[in-house]
Amino acid sequence: xxxxxxxKQVSLSKQDICREVYADNRxxxxxxxxxxxxxxxxxxxxxxxxxxxxxxxxxxSMRDLSQETNLSxxxxxSYFSSKEELLEMLQHQHRxxxxxxxxxxxxxxxxxxxxxxxxxxxxxxxxxxxxxWFYFSYMETxxxxxxxxxLAIASELYTEKIFSDILNEGQIQGFFQIDDLQLTASVIKxxxxxxxxxxxxxxxxxxxxxxxARFVLDMVEAYISDGKASQKYIKFSEAxxxxxxxxxxxxxLSR
Amino acid sequence: xxxxxxxKQVSLSKQDICREVYADNRxxxxxxxxxxxxxxxxxxxxxxxxxxxxxxxxxxSMRDLSQETNLSxxxxxSYFSSKEELLEMLQHQHRxxxxxxxxxxxxxxxxxxxxxxxxxxxxxxxxxxxxxWFYFSYMETxxxxxxxxxLAIASELYTEKIFSDILNEGQIQGFFQIDDLQLTASVIKxxxxxxxxxxxxxxxxxxxxxxxARFVLDMVEAYISDGKASQKYIKFSEAxxxxxxxxxxxxxLSR
DNA sequence: GTCTATACACAGATAGAC
DNA sequence: GTCTATCTGTGTATAGAC
Numbered sequence: 001x002x003x004x005x006x007x008k009q010v011s012l013s014k015q016d017i018c019r020e021v022y023a024d025n026r027x028x029x030x031x032x033x034x035x036x037x038x039x040x041x042x043x044x045x046x047x048x049x050x051x052x053x054x055x056x057x058x059x060x061s062m063r064d065l066s067q068e069t070n071l072s073x074x075x076x077x078s079y080f081s082s083k084e085e086l087l088e089m090l091q092h093q094h095r096x097x098x099x100x101x102x103x104x105x106x107x108x109x110x111x112x113x114x115x116x117x118x119x120x121x122x123x124x125x126x127x128x129x130x131x132x133w134f135y136f137s138y139m140e141t142x143x144x145x146x147x148x149x150x151l152a153i154a155s156e157l158y159t160e161k162i163f164s165d166i167l168n169e170g171q172i173q174g175f176f177q178i179d180d181l182q183l184t185a186s187v188i189k190x191x192x193x194x195x196x197x198x199x200x201x202x203x204x205x206x207x208x209x210x211x212x213a214r215f216v217l218d219m220v221e222a223y224i225s226d227g228k229a230s231q232k233y234i235k236f237s238e239a240x241x242x243x244x245x246x247x248x249x250x251x252x253l254s255r
Numbered sequence: 256x257x258x259x260x261x262x263k264q265v266s267l268s269k270q271d272i273c274r275e276v277y278a279d280n281r282x283x284x285x286x287x288x289x290x291x292x293x294x295x296x297x298x299x300x301x302x303x304x305x306x307x308x309x310x311x312x313x314x315x316s317m318r319d320l321s322q323e324t325n326l327s328x329x330x331x332x333s334y335f336s337s338k339e340e341l342l343e344m345l346q347h348q349h350r351x352x353x354x355x356x357x358x359x360x361x362x363x364x365x366x367x368x369x370x371x372x373x374x375x376x377x378x379x380x381x382x383x384x385x386x387x388w389f390y391f392s393y394m395e396t397x398x399x400x401x402x403x404x405x406l407a408i409a410s411e412l413y414t415e416k417i418f419s420d421i422l423n424e425g426q427i428q429g430f431f432q433i434d435d436l437q438l439t440a441s442v443i444k445x446x447x448x449x450x451x452x453x454x455x456x457x458x459x460x461x462x463x464x465x466x467x468a469r470f471v472l473d474m475v476e477a478y479i480s481d482g483k484a485s486q487k488y489i490k491f492s493e494a495x496x497x498x499x500x501x502x503x504x505x506x507x508l509s510r
Numbered sequence: 511g512t513c514t515a516t517a518c519a520c521a522g523a524t525a526g527a528c
Numbered sequence: 529g530t531c532t533a534t535c536t537g538t539g540t541a542t543a544g545a546c
Contacts, residue, residue: 055398059398072513073540074514194444201411211438215434215435218434287529318520328522328524329523329525514543516542519541521538522537525534
């Protein structure tokens, strides 16, 4: 699987995301026509991510948002009851999508080597498609309430555990040779995060997400491989992995 | 060199830092008694880092800062002319100290393996001593002016170049075997950053900075080593490195 | 469903007493 | 050198017209 293939498979559109948000918030959103809601939520999310990722969510005023979306402040407040709620909607949606897609792809794999490979690629590819969402979630965690911060932390640890579970499985089955599973999973996450946190840098250098994925895999494999045998196995298994297609339609997220 | 040894060598105290800031800003700081300035700057910096790292610099009001420092708002404004200037002081000081100490330690090393090892350890140890400063600089870059943001980016790239230069030297001398120098330097940085960005996580798991340093070194060495020979060389060279002592006095930064 | 106009709380910053 | 009191702009949020 490469990035182009991943994009086709998930075809995760902005509309899809906004429809899902509407479904989850029918009570708090005062506007009732789905078409209108989806259209405006898309503008609101786009604008929020754009402005916040430039100068921070706290620094983005509702007047800024009003101008960027071409919606009045009154109109904005019929889609959420407070600025904080807008923040929570974005964070929640990001977490939900990430977990869902990551798990779907990993579960389609049988062996630990394939799982590890696909987990790393899926995370990178998803963060490529939804870069503004990933960046936003990371940088704006502080602005959440205590309660919502706990959720963000739990999600971070959960994702890490997905990786350490795979590593553990591979260790038990004798494919990997790892001293500290948790620490290994932790730095894998750090490398994945760098991709969306330092996007400007990689873009400037014209590093593609596939190049980066290849690099991370090489580095991780060099560390966890116990001699030539298991290393050969991993390299070989990269060729034969397949993934079930996932549902979705509409145009893709881009930025 | 381990962390305890590093701490003794640098003995980088809060007073030292504040004295330096005073020296750099004699014109803009209205208070003239050095003792008073140093004492109050220390309170101001402590409070700013504490509040900002919890809820963000933008979200910290001058009234928050006034309460935490036990200084009136009027008093605060005799140490800086605007909130933005306070931000710049912290960022500038952090960059200056980091570069100075990193370079001092690296230049004391002869061979690339020693340089790489000491560069990684020095960066980790310094970010351990000054964790609030590192975290702050990373998270608050957005709030800087365009001009100041350029400086922050330049600094980020400069640090990365320190690493890629070392890797390049090792490559030329035949110790390292690396496909992409820049990408390798980039993920090394990502791993170093994770240490101060996710401090809560490592603290909870009781991972010491020395454990983390050992782990990063192992991972990097596994990747850049070309067979057993060079790997042995690196491992061996770890034992014999020494570093010149650096000046400084007073109590150490802690948090 | 969206707009305009406005309430009112709080931000950063300063003047002048002590 | 520090404080108190206050100026003025901007923030979030809402009411009520259309």
